[in-house]
Amino acid sequence: MPKTAAPDRAGTAGGGPPLRWRLVPWAVLGLWIAVVGLVAPFGAQLSDVQSDDQVEYLPEEAESTRVARIQQQLPGGDTTDLIIVYQRPGGLTGEDRRAAGQRVAAIAEAYDTSGEAPAEGIPSEDGTTELYQLSLAGLTGEDAEENAVRDVRDRVREGLPEGLTAQVGGPGAFGADASEVFGTIDTRLLIATVCVVAVLLILTYRSPLLWLLPLISVGIAAMTAMAAVYGLVRAFDLTVSTQNSSIMTVLIFGAGTDYALLLVARYREELRVRALPHEAMLAALRGAGPALLASSGTVAAGLLCLLAADLNASSGLGPVGAVGILCALAAMTTLLPALLVLLGRWIFWPRIPRLGSEGGQDSGIFARLGGSVSRRPVAVLTGGVLVMGALALGTLNLPGPLKDADFFTDPPESVQAAETVQDAFPGRSAQPVTVLSATDRTGQVLERIGATEGVEEARPGRGDKQWTEISVFADSPPESAEERETIRVLREELSEFGDQALVGGPSAQAVDLDATNAADRVVVIPLVLIAVWVILVALLRGLVAPTVLLAGVVASWGAALGLGGLFFGPVFGFDGMDGWIPLLTFVFGVALGVDYGIFLMTRMREEALAGASTREAALVALRRTGGVIASAGIVLAATFSVLMSLPLVVMVELGFVVAVGVLLDTFLVRTYLVTSAAWLLRDRMWWPGRLSRRGTDA
Incomplete structure (x- = not known):
């Protein structure tokens, strides 16, 4: 073979590419190396500025949020409220009660209790349990609170009489347990x-x-995104929670890997018809680039719509997730192509795409699926719609609101303590509802609270010249429907005091969270639909195809949520669903699910522009993108499924619904519904664009 025709290491012939094309990949690689060196120290510091303060998860304008913020400013605002529960199944002895009292007194001496003596033990009616309430002041920072809770747990158990058990719960212990769990999530x-x-x-x-x-590329994208979010926190005082940074990580790995799969598949295809890797990569970027831009644009736009949400946890996720998606896009369209071009064809070994070889794109399972759609398009479309509708009926079986006691998949000690109290004191809530009263009207407020139906006890606590804190105990279990009704009545009774009497506390926060999540859905969901639809219209130059794609992903979201209703309670044993789930799964379901429709439809449009009829274009697009889209869908679903390994019910529910929705989009909506709709609509699929007027499907 003549020397000039021999392929070089990059698979080129005739001396290789011009010098400028040899330098571009090296320049891109050098730029990314510089970026990594610059951002690595800052990305590692993101965990230091994350905040898991309960206030940061609350609705910005809710009454309970105002209460929580005012409480932080009161003397002893950093109080860690604990309950200590001693129990002996056969009944507490005198020795048990003395031992319990001594340990609680010792804890009160070791910590600042703001001058308050420890409460006397409250015995249960059956004599098996004794409850103590204690507030520790002066603990600043999550580490101090966690250390104090661990120390208190050691002290209450040390040297107990045999058979006597002790548990430490309450809001302070629950917060410490949650922080401990959150601390292990990222890694x-x-x-x-x-x-x-x-x-x-x-x-x-x-x-x-x-x-x-x-x-490697997606890992660098994740590192870059962490550094960028750290910069946003420092520059704009953005609040980032562990949950949001965890979701960002999953988004980057899932979406970034999808972009890589699509680009590499197109690059492999181009290598079979082009001799030079850099030419094949340019063709791959031209072919896949619009789909990648539209895909990332829909996800980023959908996430940024969350900025309109009142719930801090939702609005904070918007910019964090959008930054992650943009970093993933940047790495997959610059760094990954540079690495692929520099390493040449041999990186595909042992399945090296040879020039002039056939890729087998027009055979296999997706060719057969396309054939089944072409033979019975009406039956396929009707059957798919009925299946999605039937699955969506499962939403009728979704569990009620998620309680704090059900927040963890493996209940920590604070939750176990709350369950012990609820069993031992069925007519008493160990978790008070907090009322903040203007100090000069405390007497009147207390009188009105005492006359409110559902209130068992109310007592004033700490305060200053402006505000006094009142602990109100309902005669029903925490976060029960009865306690929620008591909170509603209490707010109604105190409404005459205006802003001088505010109702808050954990149970009131749960009520406000549910109301805010419902209101946010009304605002954000239409914004997401409009934003995604506009991007699809700009990409596909028509109105019908975007509407078909959007209808498909909305249907898959409803079906996935319906499957959640069939699995959350009956299979997973969850007693509640976080109110965050419907909104967040909708944003992810629509923004991520429409990706596969974009990948299919852009290839379909490309084939139609090349002269194929819409029916031919639909089948060719399905055959040529079927494998890579299936792989991408499986990767994204599996990535979100990783969230189900975390010990938080909300993350399990989020991971399940998004993963199922992605699989439905990949294998049902994209393969059957969109393809059959295109087959039936013919050129009308592109209306009112110029492809709809060409008459090839007449």
């Missing part, structure tokens, strides 16, 4: 996500080295 999630993505990439590419390039 666990990152390790699990990397492992899942690596395994799926290896199975997809069946190459010993190719899988490393997307994984």
Whole structure:
């Protein structure tokens, strides 16, 4: 073979690409190396500025949020409120009660209790349980509170008489338990996500080295996003919670890997018709670029719509998630292409795409699926719609509001203590409703509270010249429907005092969270639909195709949420669903689910512009994108499924609904519903664009 025709290491011939094309990938790689060196120290500091303060998860304008913020300003505003529960199933002895009292008194001496003596033990009617309430002041910072709770738990158990058990609960202990769980989430999630993505990439590419390039690129994207979010926190005082940063990590790995799969598949296809890798990559970017931009745009736009939400946890996720998506797009359209071009064809070994070889794109399962759609399009479309509708009926079985006691998949000690109190004191709530009264009207407010139906006891607590805190105990269990009604009546009774009497506390916060989540859905969902639809219209140059895609992903979201109703309670044993789930799963379900429709529809439009009829274009697009979209859907679903390994019910529910929705979009909506709709609509699919007027499907 003549020397000039021999392929070089990059698979080129005739001396390789011009010098400028040889330098571009090196320049891009050098730029990313500089970026990594710059951002790595800042990305590592994101965990230091994350805030899991309960106030940061509350609605910005809610009454209970105002109460929580005012409480922080009161003397002893950093109080850690605890309940200590001693129990002996056969009945407490005199020795038990003395031992319990001594330990509680010792704790009160060791900590600042704002001058208040420890409460006397409250015995249960059956004599098996004794309850103490204690408030520790002067503990600043999450670490101090966690350390204090651990110390109190050690002290209450030390040297107890045999058979006597002790548990520490209350809001302070619950917060410490939650912080301990949140402290392990980032590391666990990152390790699990990397492992899942690596395994799926290896199975997809069946190459010993190719899988490393997307994984390295998405890892760098994640590091860059963490640094960018850290910068936003410092520059704009943005509040970032552990939950939101965890979701951002999953988004980057899931969406970034999807972008890599689509680009690499298109690059492999172009390598079969182009001799030079850089030419193949340019063609791949031109072909896949619009879909990647639209895909990332829909996700970013959907997330930014969350800024309109009143709930801090929702609005804070908007910019955090959008930054993650944009970093993923940047890495997958610059760093990954540079690495692929520099390493050449051999990186695909052992399945190297040879120039002039056939890729087998027009055969296989998706060709058969396309054939079934073309033979019975009406039956396929009707059957798919009926299946989605039937699954959506499961939403009628969704569980009620999620209580604090049901927040963890494996209940910590604080939750177990609350359950013990509820069993031992069925007519008493150990979790008070907090009323803040203007100090000069405390007497009148107390009188009105005492006359309110459902209130068992009310007593004033700490305060200053402006505000006095009143602890109100309902005669019903915490966060029960009866206690919620008591809170509603209490607010109604105190409304005559205006802003001089405010009702808050954990149970009131739960009431306000549910109301705010419902209001946010009314605002955010239409915004998401409009934003995504506008992007699709701009991409596809028509109105019908975007509407079909959007209707499909909305249907898959409803079906996925319906499956949640069939699994959350009956299978997972969850007693509640977080009010955050419907809104967040809608944003992710629509923004991420429409990606696969975008990948399919842009290829369909490309084939139609090349002269194929819409029916032909639909089948060709399904055959040529079927495998890569299926792989992308599986990767994204598996990535979100990693959230189900976390010990938080809200994360399990979020991961389940999004993962199921993605799979429905991948294998039902995109494969059957969109393809059959395109087959039946013919050129009307592109109305009112110019493709709808060409008459090829007449």
